Amino acid sequence: MKKLPAKLQQKIDHRKANNALRELHTKKVPVDFSSNDYLGFSKSKSIFNESHRFLTGHDIFLNGATGSRLLSGNHNLFTIIEAMLSGFHNSDAALLFNSGYDANIGFFSSVPQRGDLILYDEYSHASIRDGISMCHAKAYKFKHNDLSALERLMRRYSKSDTASYDHIYIVTESVFSMDGDSPDLAALSSLCKTYNAFLVVDEAHAIGVFGERGEGLIQSLGLEPSVFARIVTYGKALGCHGAAILCSEALKQYLINFSRSFIYTTALPPHSLATIQASYNALIHTVNRKTLQDNIQLFKTRVSSTKLKPIFIESFSAIHCCIIPGNSRVKSIAKHLQESGFDVKPILSPTVPKGQERLRFCLHAYNTEKEIMEVLQLLTTFV
Template sequence: MNKAEEFIQSRLQQRAEKGILRILSSKPLLVDFSSNDYLGFARSAELKTISAATLTQITDYKNGATGSRLLNGNHIFTEETEQAIANFHHAEAGLIFNSGYDANIGLISSLAQRGDTIIADELIHASLIDGARLSHANRYTFKHNDLNELEAKLRVSKGNVYILIESIYSMDGDFAPITEISKLCKQYQANLIVDEAHALGIFGSQGSGVVQMLGLEQDIFARIVTFGKALGCHGAIVLGSKNLRNYLINFARSFIYTTAAPIHSITTINSAYQMLIKTDYTKQIEHKIRLYKSLLKDTAIPTIESTSTIQTVLYNNVNDAKLAAQTLQSKGLDVRAILSPTVAKGKERLRICLHLFNSDQEIEMLVNELKKLKYE
């Protein structure tokens, strides 16, 4: 075994000994409480039908894009879809990326230059962190949702300043204080970038997101809207000015140097937005969230306050979180443990996702099983 293989084996062994070795699994469970398919679009027969009908109207599409969009992989339907999505979100323009990860690393790494400053909430997604690392900017973090610490970092910032937050945080399910952060950005002439991955379809009129729910569209420098959660598709779009769109086309490496998404993927995204426009699902999903929280009320189960589809049960150590997840899975409930390093050590938890397709009876069953678990 050469040194590289020895290194690989050693790192894997370390994780196995700590009980945090990741493995892939395709084992189906009865009741989904773990996926990001909040509105059930990924399993939607209606979405398949609309997408197939839309695809028949496009006569010149190929199975694959055949190249990057700057070569021969662009299509007028993709550009029309980008503008339609931008209009839906009250933005001037938008640019589709192949994934939320690609969107975040492309946006952040290309924008922030040497001498600029990035200030990020400590709980932002790994893709935003990686985008910041790829830049040459000065980088700071502030304690989660701590406006005082954010302002302290703003006071010492130099160059163009970019603030990175999520509207709904993916592990805790809580809101960012976007209105207050936006005011600080105006005061210090900073640029606010908001990842709306877990807000699309859940908050705002027609599920347009938290930024629009708060009426802050014109105050946000850029929004990242991801299609792989509530829309049940794949990809993401960066929303902002026409200048920003043109800049990303020229400088975002994760856009420039990758094969474009195929047209059948774009039609699914387009069709999912048609469904959002046709039906406002926010009240329906709100009912599921209220039901879960009401059933959990007055219990000793340790949680993080959240009014989103993402709910947590804290265990604060690897073994207890894994055992709790295994117990629920043995009952046919697909609940997963989130372990370090995805969350900080000592912040291990069950991450519970609520969906429109979860019946009230299934949610009641979940809470009843949670009540049977041990908590310290």
């Protein structure tokens, strides 16, 4: 094989020099504080078995979709699952994508047009930022969860200004993946109404965790009528794979015609759709969400009673982050925790800004009180 081009090798060497090189690991650490499997659904035998029964009950014995949905891959399960999703989430329509990344890329690369403006939270996920970079609209970030800063930008770029835009899209997440915090969604919705802006919310880390049935934060607050599009993903609390955009019928039709990550990819296989269906059925009846909320409260209470509180970011979600500046230091502490049996991952720069390196604790319904107490006691010792 030919050597890696010099420019690429220099980038790898730079990462190594900054102790920021990403690597794949297969070693399993016994106690999970790192996965997004908040409810334990990925390991559920009942969901696995129900998926199989669902497929055989519909006389489906296919391993793959065979093509894109616009060609040969649009089997009848898509109609069934999308109807279920729109009903569950109180949405006019739903459109399934192969992943949350595909959904965000597909939406942001095709919906905002030249002459439009996108204002997005500075901590928005990479998939949102990548999609925005592919469209022709102007885009500016606003300070994380700072609605005053956002309104100043909206006022500056509103129709009353000489440099007005055709449409304004406001983009945020209901739970941010790196901080675990949330914006004031009700106030944000009101702000968008005042300025006639289109609100787009990624609910990846809220689905399954918040709401009476795990429907997410937007719906639990009754804000779904004021949101232009919601992105929900299934690789986290629902423990499977895929994503959907919840929207109007008109937007669904537009995405089918213009979203390239939808048009030019092989559709999800039937088994993925059956697992989504089974996971939603489990979501309605599970007691795991209550157990998860109890664990979140226990974790917060324990942090508040120790000297760790000042270095933790305030969060009511399943994600809790402890700021430990420096790639070398945070990796060292993570290694100590892992060697003690607790799978806590370090988040390094440049994934987060330099000086904001952190340990990221993901809480689950299956974490025990003993595990939570022990990992925080160890962290107190190491920090």
